[in-house]
Amino acid sequence: MGARRQDTVGAARYLAVDVGGTSTRAVVVGADGSALGYGSAGSGNPTSSGSALAAEAIVAATAGALQRAGVAAGQVADTAIAIAGGDGTIGRQLHAELLEAGLPAGLTFEPDLLAAFHSGTTATAGYVLVAGTGAGAIRIRDDRIDGRCDGLGWLLGDAGSGFWIGHHGVLAAVAELDGRGPPTALTDLVLADLGVQGTTERTAQARATGLRGVVDAVYRLRPVELARLAPVVLHAAAAGDDVAGDIVARAAAELAATLAVVLVDDLDGPLVLSGSILSQPVIGDPVVESYRTQRPGGDVATVSDGLAGAAVLVLRRAGERVDDVVLARIHASLADLRADV
Amino acid sequence: MGARRQDTVGAARYLAVDVGGTSTRAVVVGADGSALGYGSAGSGNPTSSGSALAAEAIVAATAGALQRAGVAAGQVADTAIAIAGGDGTIGRQLHAELLEAGLPAGLTFEPDLLAAFHSGTTATAGYVLVAGTGAGAIRIRDDRIDGRCDGLGWLLGDAGSGFWIGHHGVLAAVAELDGRGPPTALTDLVLADLGVQGTTERTAQARATGLRGVVDAVYRLRPVELARLAPVVLHAAAAGDDVAGDIVARAAAELAATLAVVLVDDLDGPLVLSGSILSQPVIGDPVVESYRTQRPGGDVATVSDGLAGAAVLVLRRAGERVDDVVLARIHASLADLRADV
Numbered sequence: 173m174g175a176r177r178q179d180t181v182g183a184a185r186y187l188a189v190d191v192g193g194t195s196t197r198a199v200v201v202g203a204d205g206s207a208l209g210y211g212s213a214g215s216g217n218p219t220s221s222g223s224a225l226a227a228e229a230i231v232a233a234t235a236g237a238l239q240r241a242g243v244a245a246g247q248v249a250d251t252a253i254a255i256a257g258g259d260g261t262i263g264r265q266l267h268a269e270l271l272e273a274g275l276p277a278g279l280t281f282e283p284d285l286l287a288a289f290h291s292g293t294t295a296t297a298g299y300v301l302v303a304g305t306g307a308g309a310i311r312i313r314d315d316r317i318d319g320r321c322d323g324l325g326w327l328l329g330d331a332g333s334g335f336w337i338g339h340h341g342v343l344a345a346v347a348e349l350d351g352r353g354p355p356t357a358l359t360d361l362v363l364a365d366l367g368v369q370g371t372t373e374r375t376a377q378a379r380a381t382g383l384r385g386v387v388d389a390v391y392r393l394r395p396v397e398l399a400r401l402a403p404v405v406l407h408a409a410a411a412g413d414d415v416a417g418d419i420v421a422r423a424a425a426e427l428a429a430t431l432a433v434v435l436v437d438d439l440d441g442p443l444v445l446s447g448s449i450l451s452q453p454v455i456g457d458p459v460v461e462s463y464r465t466q467r468p469g470g471d472v473a474t475v476s477d478g479l480a481g482a483a484v485l486v487l488r489r490a491g492e493r494v495d496d497v498v499l500a501r502i503h504a505s506l507a508d509l510r511a512d513v
Numbered sequence: 514m515g516a517r518r519q520d521t522v523g524a525a526r527y528l529a530v531d532v533g534g535t536s537t538r539a540v541v542v543g544a545d546g547s548a549l550g551y552g553s554a555g556s557g558n559p560t561s562s563g564s565a566l567a568a569e570a571i572v573a574a575t576a577g578a579l580q581r582a583g584v585a586a587g588q589v590a591d592t593a594i595a596i597a598g599g600d601g602t603i604g605r606q607l608h609a610e611l612l613e614a615g616l617p618a619g620l621t622f623e624p625d626l627l628a629a630f631h632s633g634t635t636a637t638a639g640y641v642l643v644a645g646t647g648a649g650a651i652r653i654r655d656d657r658i659d660g661r662c663d664g665l666g667w668l669l670g671d672a673g674s675g676f677w678i679g680h681h682g683v684l685a686a687v688a689e690l691d692g693r694g695p696p697t698a699l700t701d702l703v704l705a706d707l708g709v710q711g712t713t714e715r716t717a718q719a720r721a722t723g724l725r726g727v728v729d730a731v732y733r734l735r736p737v738e739l740a741r742l743a744p745v746v747l748h749a750a751a752a753g754d755d756v757a758g759d760i761v762a763r764a765a766a767e768l769a770a771t772l773a774v775v776l777v778d779d780l781d782g783p784l785v786l787s788g789s790i791l792s793q794p795v796i797g798d799p800v801v802e803s804y805r806t807q808r809p810g811g812d813v814a815t816v817s818d819g820l821a822g823a824a825v826l827v828l829r830r831a832g833e834r835v836d837d838v839v840l841a842r843i844h845a846s847l848a849d850l851r852a853d854v
Contacts, residue, residue: 261729319717321691324728327680327736328687339668346669350662351774376660387665388602395668395736433692 184249186490187237187276188482189230190287191216191255193305193335193396194448197479198233199506200241200248205487205498207505209243210512211236215396217305218255218262226255227269234275240509248276252486254287254478256306256323282485283317285310290481292444292473294499299439301431301459303423304447304477305399307333311434315488321433326396332426334449338401340419341408342390349383356415361404362386406452424455428462435463441470446477480506525590527831528578528617529823530571531628532557532596534646534676534737535789538820539574540847541582541589546828546839548846550584551853552577556737558646559596559603567596568610575616581850589617593827595628595819597647597664623826624658626651631822633785633814635840640780642772642800644764645788645818646740648674652775656829662774667737673767675790679742681760682749683731690724697756698749703727706745747793765796769803776804782811787818821847 185208189198196216200209213236216229230253238245253270257263258281270279289300289312296315302308307330308323322329330336345362347353355374359382363369368385390398408416427450431443443463450456451474460472475481480502484494526549530539537557541550554577557570571594579586594611598604599622611620630641630653637656643649648671649664663670671677686703688694696715700723704710709726731739749757768791772784784804791797792815801813816822821843825835833839 257728259725262732320721321693324687324691324724325732328684328728328731329691343669346665350665350670352662352770380661383665384600387598387669390669391603391666429693 184490184492185241185243185247186483186486187234187248187251188479188486189234189251189253189255190477190479190482191226191230191253191284192477193217194399196229196233197477198230198237199479199483199509200237200243201483201487201502203487203492205483205494205501205505207483207502207509209237209239209241210506210509211238211240215305216255217396218257218266223262223266223269226266227273230270231273231275245274245276248278250278250280250486250490251276252280252282252287252482252489254282254284254482254485256284256325258283280486280489282482283310284478285320285323286312286317287478287481287485288446288475289444290484291446291475291478292481293442293471294484294494294496295442297439298442298444299431299434300444300446301427301450302446302478303333303427303449303455305334305396306330307336307427307430307447307449309431309434311436311439313439319434319436322430331430332423332449332455334399334402334447335396336426337405337419337423337449338398339395340422341401341405341416342386342398344415344419346383346386349379349386351379354415357408357411357413358405358416361408362401365401365404366390402449406454409454420454421458423449424458427455428459431459431463432466435466441467441472443467443470443472445472445474448476450474451476525831525833526582526584526588527824527827528575528589528592529820529827530575530592530594530596531818531820531823532567532571532594532625533818534558535740537570537574538818539571539578540820540824540850541578541584542824542828542843544828544833546824546835546842546846548824548843548850550578550580550582551847551850552579552581556646557596558737559598559607564603564607564610567607568614571611572614572616586615586617590619591827591831592617592620593623593628593823593830594620595623595625595823595826597625597666599624621827621830623823624651625819626661626664627653627658628819628822628826629787629816630785631825632787632816632819633822634783634812635825635835635837636783638780639783639785640772640775641785641787642768642791643787643819644674644768644790644796646675646737647671648677648768648771648788648790650772650775652777652780654780660775660777663771667739672771673764673790673796675740675743675788676737677767678746678760678764678790679739680736681763682742682746682757683727683739685756685760687724687727690720690727692720695756698752698754699746699757702745702749703742706742707731743790747795750795761795762799764790765799768796769800772800772804773807776807782808782813784808784811784813786813786815789817791815792817
């Protein structure tokens with residue numbers, strides 16, 4: 173790693189940021205794709221968190237990456253921020269806040285789904301399906317978005333996302349406590365995760381007390397934070413709970429349906445799957461299976477997030493060449509830095 | 514009305530407040546149930562609006578009622594505030610804020626559903642189903658809550674409520690614009706209500722622009738404000754739109770299911786239906802029909818809200834006699850005052 177950093181001394185430095193609903197990640201890269209410094213922070217999604225929290229997370233992740241790379245903000249040639257909703261009014265407000273907070277000029281917002289696509293391929297056309305805190309799919313042609321489905325946030329969409337799974341897990345627990353749904357292992361798991369005094373009893377009194385505790389706890393959260401319960405649901409499903417298993421199966425079906433909306437006959441792929449939810453085989457496998465029934469020969473790549481792709485985009489927009497070797501270098505050097513954090 | 518006020522001069526004055534997700538109502542009553550002054554304000558539900566907004570709405574509605582009755586806060590013998598969640602931590606915070614804001618001491622929170630029940634009957638046992646901004650049902654015995662279902666707020670329940678109907682209306686519009694759902698008259702109606710530039714075209718570009726506008730507009734609202742779109746869905750259903758008709762039918766089925774959870778064999782009724790959603794025959798009629806299949810002889814009363822019932826509760830708790838004549842007097846005198854506002 174020391175040698176790799178030496179190779180890029182004197183060359184241009186680029187900053188790439190990938191903003192998610194649960195965490196925000198930043199990396200400083202050299203022109204050849206070598207990752208020089210990595211930083212992370214909390215949720216930076218302006219739709220779910222508001223632009224002030226988003227700006228704070230982006231600034232914190234960026235400061236960490238620059239500091240670890242030993243690079244000053246003024247030395248950065250270009251910056252790409254992969255973010256949902258960067259093209260809307262919230263994005264314009266966020267852009268102004270970031271420049272005021274001292275982020276390097278030459279700041280470009282990129283669609284988060286386009287960055288996720290480029291984490292998985294150097295192709296300039298294909299499909300990407302993302303499911304982390306949120307969920308959505310796009311079709312890409314000539315390196316631009318040619319069609320999209322969902323990615324509409326927790327209140328209007330994100331079907332099959334981490335929020336969706338966590339929310340449905342809480343709803344299943346609430347339904348049991350409220351006398352409207354079947355018994356499920358999710359109830360005790362959700363009570364425990366929310367810090368509500370649990371009880372193995374199911375008397376009317378105990379159910380009412382548990383329900384009141386869940387209501388109080390949930391309305392103190394920002395709704396999107398229910399995504400943190402997705403692992404609880406996946407765990408219960410793996411342990412054989414039928415209610416949890418049904419939620420997970422429906423999430424996979426929702427994601428496959430979202431992807432199906434953007435598929436067109438004259439574009440075979442590749443397909444990139446991105447995000448913490450799709451990296452779970454219990455979700456990712458049925459989605460890939462559904463895709464292969466429509467695209468038998470289509471390539472599929474799975475990536476963790478859009479950070480490497482954001483680096484690809486900032487390099488390409490600056491005229492640097494990004495081929496498979498460079499993409500592999502971004503991934504390998506980024507993995508080294510993340511392992512160190 | 515002048516004569517009626519004369520009759521109660523010198524007697525005790527009581528204050529009753531009914532807090533809803535969309536509006537908050539207050540009335541000053543005499544010991545015989547005569548309504549002396551009425552006031553209203555915006556949403557006062559602490560779960561959906563926070564305790565500060567709730568306190569503000571309650572104080573404003575109360576001030577209006579006292580001023581129009583010509584009664585000072587210090588002259589009020591007892592106050593009942595019918596509110597959801599008054600027994601939780603948010604309720605305790607709200608209680609402190611209200612006393613600090615100068616509301617009369619001797620302030621008691623009553624469950625909003627219990628107040629709604631007493632708007633419709635002087636019985637001390639039976640059932641009430643409420644659907645306004647939120648929705649829930651309770652069973653009452655000995656004038657206390659003996660069982661409940663739903664009433665869990667927009668994120669965890671309120672199935673079939675005004676929020677639920679409005680939210681599903683927006684989801685249907687979004688589904689059409691996003692290529693995931695069938696065409697529906699709701700799309701243009703929702704765009705218009707949200708102030709999004711409408712278009713009769715359904716090109717990919719026009720759909721994407723409309724979708725972005727809906728997303729921007731919806732996330733600027735507090736989620737519970739989607740209840741304001743319920744009339745739009747009811748209107749589209751009445752005009753024959755299949756998608757809207759399906760939402761309305763599902764809302765009625767959800768409400769009937771919520772009521773069914775609290776029904777027990779040894780209690781026949783009466784049933785009180787309360788709230789702006791259940792006062793719509795297209796919702797209320799199928800709910801009553803479902804109830805009558807299980808309670809063929811059960812009495813059903815429909816009321817607009819829980820304000821009269823809050824007055825019943827404050828009078829009863831103070832030892833005043835409330836019979837059918839007094840309840841009728843509350844309703845009649847309250848209707849006079851509301852007509853004047």
